[in-house]
Amino acid sequence: MKGFFRVQTPKQLLEKLNRFGPLPSEVVSLEDALHRILAEDILSPINLPEFPRSTVDGFALKAKDTYGASEKNPALLQVVGEIPMGQLSSIHLKDGQAVKIATGGMIPEGADGVEMVEYTEWVDAQTIHVFKPISPLENVIQVGEDIKEGEIVLKKGRPIRPQESGLLAGIGWTKVRVFLKPKVGIISSGDEIVPVEQKPKPGEVRDINRYTISSMVREAGGIPIFLGIARDCFHEIKEKIESGLRQSDMVVITGGSSVGTLDLVGEVFQSFHGTEILGHGISIRPGKPTLLAEIERKPLLGLPGHPVSAMVIFHLFGKALLNILSGVSEETGPKRIGKAKAGRNIPSVAGREDYVRVKLEERDGTLWAYPVFGKSGAIAHLAYADALLKIGIDEEGLAEGEEAEVIFI
Amino acid sequence: MKGFFRVQTPKQLLEKLNRFGPLPSEVVSLEDALHRILAEDILSPINLPEFPRSTVDGFALKAKDTYGASEKNPALLQVVGEIPMGQLSSIHLKDGQAVKIATGGMIPEGADGVEMVEYTEWVDAQTIHVFKPISPLENVIQVGEDIKEGEIVLKKGRPIRPQESGLLAGIGWTKVRVFLKPKVGIISSGDEIVPVEQKPKPGEVRDINRYTISSMVREAGGIPIFLGIARDCFHEIKEKIESGLRQSDMVVITGGSSVGTLDLVGEVFQSFHGTEILGHGISIRPGKPTLLAEIERKPLLGLPGHPVSAMVIFHLFGKALLNILSGVSEETGPKRIGKAKAGRNIPSVAGREDYVRVKLEERDGTLWAYPVFGKSGAIAHLAYADALLKIGIDEEGLAEGEEAEVIFI
Numbered sequence: 001m002k003g004f005f006r007v008q009t010p011k012q013l014l015e016k017l018n019r020f021g022p023l024p025s026e027v028v029s030l031e032d033a034l035h036r037i038l039a040e041d042i043l044s045p046i047n048l049p050e051f052p053r054s055t056v057d058g059f060a061l062k063a064k065d066t067y068g069a070s071e072k073n074p075a076l077l078q079v080v081g082e083i084p085m086g087q088l089s090s091i092h093l094k095d096g097q098a099v100k101i102a103t104g105g106m107i108p109e110g111a112d113g114v115e116m117v118e119y120t121e122w123v124d125a126q127t128i129h130v131f132k133p134i135s136p137l138e139n140v141i142q143v144g145e146d147i148k149e150g151e152i153v154l155k156k157g158r159p160i161r162p163q164e165s166g167l168l169a170g171i172g173w174t175k176v177r178v179f180l181k182p183k184v185g186i187i188s189s190g191d192e193i194v195p196v197e198q199k200p201k202p203g204e205v206r207d208i209n210r211y212t213i214s215s216m217v218r219e220a221g222g223i224p225i226f227l228g229i230a231r232d233c234f235h236e237i238k239e240k241i242e243s244g245l246r247q248s249d250m251v252v253i254t255g256g257s258s259v260g261t262l263d264l265v266g267e268v269f270q271s272f273h274g275t276e277i278l279g280h281g282i283s284i285r286p287g288k289p290t291l292l293a294e295i296e297r298k299p300l301l302g303l304p305g306h307p308v309s310a311m312v313i314f315h316l317f318g319k320a321l322l323n324i325l326s327g328v329s330e331e332t333g334p335k336r337i338g339k340a341k342a343g344r345n346i347p348s349v350a351g352r353e354d355y356v357r358v359k360l361e362e363r364d365g366t367l368w369a370y371p372v373f374g375k376s377g378a379i380a381h382l383a384y385a386d387a388l389l390k391i392g393i394d395e396e397g398l399a400e401g402e403e404a405e406v407i408f409i
Numbered sequence: 410m411k412g413f414f415r416v417q418t419p420k421q422l423l424e425k426l427n428r429f430g431p432l433p434s435e436v437v438s439l440e441d442a443l444h445r446i447l448a449e450d451i452l453s454p455i456n457l458p459e460f461p462r463s464t465v466d467g468f469a470l471k472a473k474d475t476y477g478a479s480e481k482n483p484a485l486l487q488v489v490g491e492i493p494m495g496q497l498s499s500i501h502l503k504d505g506q507a508v509k510i511a512t513g514g515m516i517p518e519g520a521d522g523v524e525m526v527e528y529t530e531w532v533d534a535q536t537i538h539v540f541k542p543i544s545p546l547e548n549v550i551q552v553g554e555d556i557k558e559g560e561i562v563l564k565k566g567r568p569i570r571p572q573e574s575g576l577l578a579g580i581g582w583t584k585v586r587v588f589l590k591p592k593v594g595i596i597s598s599g600d601e602i603v604p605v606e607q608k609p610k611p612g613e614v615r616d617i618n619r620y621t622i623s624s625m626v627r628e629a630g631g632i633p634i635f636l637g638i639a640r641d642c643f644h645e646i647k648e649k650i651e652s653g654l655r656q657s658d659m660v661v662i663t664g665g666s667s668v669g670t671l672d673l674v675g676e677v678f679q680s681f682h683g684t685e686i687l688g689h690g691i692s693i694r695p696g697k698p699t700l701l702a703e704i705e706r707k708p709l710l711g712l713p714g715h716p717v718s719a720m721v722i723f724h725l726f727g728k729a730l731l732n733i734l735s736g737v738s739e740e741t742g743p744k745r746i747g748k749a750k751a752g753r754n755i756p757s758v759a760g761r762e763d764y765v766r767v768k769l770e771e772r773d774g775t776l777w778a779y780p781v782f783g784k785s786g787a788i789a790h791l792a793y794a795d796a797l798l799k800i801g802i803d804e805e806g807l808a809e810g811e812e813a814e815v816i817f818i
Contacts, residue, residue, distance in 0.1 A: 015480070031620075031623070033625055034624045048422070048787075048788065048789070049614070051611045051612060055784050085641065086598065086600040086601030086612050086613050087612045088610065089612075101670065104601060104614070104714075108606075141787060144785070145787070147788075154792065161624070161626035161818070162622075162625045162628065162720065162813060162818070163720065163791050163792045163793075163794060164792045164817065165621060165624050166620055166624075166720070166788065166792065167717050167788055168620070169605045169615055169619045169791035170614075170615055171790045172608070172718075174605055174606050190494065191493070191494040191495035192494040196439065196578045196582075199581070203493075203497050204495050205458070205803055206578055206580075207580055209575075210570045210578070211571070211578040212572065212574060212575035213569035214440070215443045219443075219571065219661075232494065276432070305513075306512075307579075308682070322412035337771065338747035338748065338776070339775070364813050365748070366748070374463045375464050375550045375554070376458075376556070378550060378555040379457065379555060380562060381574065382572050382575055382576055383570075383573045405774050407467070409572065409745065
């Protein structure tokens with residue numbers, strides 16, 4: 001298969017992901033909806049507030065009774081009661097009258113504004129002085145001013161964060177239609193890979209990718225399904241991929257440490273009926289040999305076996321695919337991107353995007369990024385990185401103090 | 410209780426949280442350890458790699474056989490076989506011999522370096538030319554070079570992200586001792602608050618805080634336990650707090666929309682034997698009336714009933730408390746903090762920290778923060794914020810384009 005495909009830029013490959021679309025939806029209770037993705041626009045069934053409310057603690061009154069009031073010449077009003085919280089008041093305010101009200105209290109009939117308590121003073125048990133005029137509707141939130149009945153309050157494709165769950169609660173939305181969580185079949189391949197609980201013999205190494213990829217799938221809102229370790233054997237790889245296509249919405253296979261392994265995976269991809277190879281080789285470091293295919297309308301991602309490369313590529317392409325399958329609209333997705341300054345000179349080669357594993361340190365509110373180095377195959381440095389620092393395809397490295405984009409990992 | 414306590418700065422209150430400490434620990438499988446916090450230092454039981462490995466694809470050989478080699482004057486070596494992945498090779502290399510090896514392959518006896526395939530050429534089926542000299546140990550990762558047996562690879566208090574789970578897998582750590590997840594009792598209070606599934610009568614509003622606080626507890630690694638809605642009544646609040654102290658490690662109560670409600674909650678806090686009030690009033694906006702107490706060695710947080718204020722305070726103090734209870738060490742916690750530029754002038758008042766709800770927009774790799782406004786009591790804007798933009802206690806606002814810290818929410 002080698003040579004058939006040109007190395008593509010990360011951007012070119014990302015654009016090809018648009019052929020995939022969101023999964024079907026299901027209805028869950030609001031309590032279980034955290035981090036799920038809305039599968040429908042939410043139209044408010046009610047006005048909010050449903051009654052005119054005070055936005056301050058003070059006295060509800062007729063604004064015109066305060067006109068001309070000042071420190072020297074206060075208005076005198078008769079206090080005819082107090083608005084109880086959570087209840088409809090029977091009070092109907094007449095000229096020259098006021099009623100005590102707390103923040104959130106319902107404005108009674110006849111009142112058109114609220115004077116803040118700070119600008120009043122009790123004269124006796126039934127009378128107050130008001131020192132400052134207010135305009136009609138001052139310190140009042142009117143019916144529907146927050147949300148209007150029939151208004152779209154949240155759009156399809158929006159992730160439900162704590163704040164969205166609060167808004168849904170506010171309009172009485174107890175059940176929510178959300179996209180299904182994508183199931184992701186995960187295969188580790190390579191003759192040298194053994195399960196973690198097994199003591200490796202000389203030449204063997206433990207299966208790290210199973211855990212890093214599963215964890216990243218969970219973080220991206222998917223359900224990981226581990227399908228086992230395949231030897232570097234066409235039929236064993238094919239059988240596991242078939243099993244993945246049956247059980248899941250997307251398959252990720254990591255390919256041993258040897259460069260040749262992903263070529264074998266590519267041959268297996270090709271052997272399915274109607275396979276479309278979307279990419280084989282990206283101008284990126286680490287992760288150049290990455291494979292992407294569409295089989296039975298599902299995405300299959302072949303990642304380099306090196307745990308660091310596999311993580312970087314999954315962050316960039318695996319998560320993008322999961323976002324598409326789970327119906328996330330780009331505009332409302334969570335921001336995992338920030339800026340950091342290079343803590344030292346970081347060299348790079350133009351012509352490929354470079355993702356450097358960095359440790360972040362915060363000083364005086366600025367994030368500083370320090371590269372975490374490790375030889376190819378080393379894993380200790382894997383865990384010490386907090387972010388991936390991006391060096392653009394046309395850049396030749398960063399100078400100390402220069403700012404660049406980081407993806408928090 | 411009013412007047413007994415001086416308004417404190419956020420920093421002063423945060424310092425008082427140190428009196429609390431982490432919960433006991435439990436052992437979970439590596440698969441279930443994602444986002445849990447390590448309750449012990451992890452010492453590697455093995456050297457990594459456990460055998461000398463090649464870091465490139467090429468030929469293992471004796472470095473001295475390449476000395477003096479060049480394009481014009483290549484060294485000639487006899488290829489005596491290939492190192493199989495995942496197996497111990499029986500090959501013992503003699504002078505003038507080489508063996509084909511893939512990245513990750515085990516260096517055979519007698520070899521001390523690996524020549525990259527790029528600098529070689531097959532002469533015939535058993536012979537190669539080598540065009541570049543290598544030094545001993547070049548392209549080899551030695552036993553224990555990545556991780557040494559007995560070395561601390563991860564420290565107690567470290568959150569297990571995908572990368573940490575990969576490292577633990579690499580050293581064969583299948584079960585992990587982690588701190589218990591904090592159980593957080595949540596109480597909503599206020600005469601006007603009704604459950605979400607109930608249609609509010611005039612003057613009533615739905616219980617939003619139950620959902621926002623529960624979701625934030627989940628995001629911070631805790632287990633929310635909703636204890637119900639308490640009316641503005643001493644005994645009802647006390648009963649719910651008692652129930653919270655029995656069932657959970659921390660209690661959060663949100664207090665209606667009225668300013669007076671938190672004073673009542675404060676009185677209930679005081680009524681327990683040995684209560685210590687740690688704070689009542691913070692120089693912060695929103696969230697000034699916040700209450701913090703220690704009862705039966707557990708933290709109790711009283712939050713303003715306004716959903717936006719409750720969220721801001723929970724982000725700053727509730728999450729800090731959860732981090733302490735779940736044993737997170739500050740140095741290794743995930744970074745939720747970034748920088749953004751003000752998209753417009755944002756006024757503020759010196760003498761208090763201001764947390765402005767902002768929507769983030771990314772342009773040319775820079776995050777721009779636009780304030781999301783809403784009247785007190787309004788909730789629609791609650792869901793449209795992506796971050797809290799911090800305006801320091803000594804600052805009087807931000808000018809358009811000025812950079813400030815943001816907390817992603």
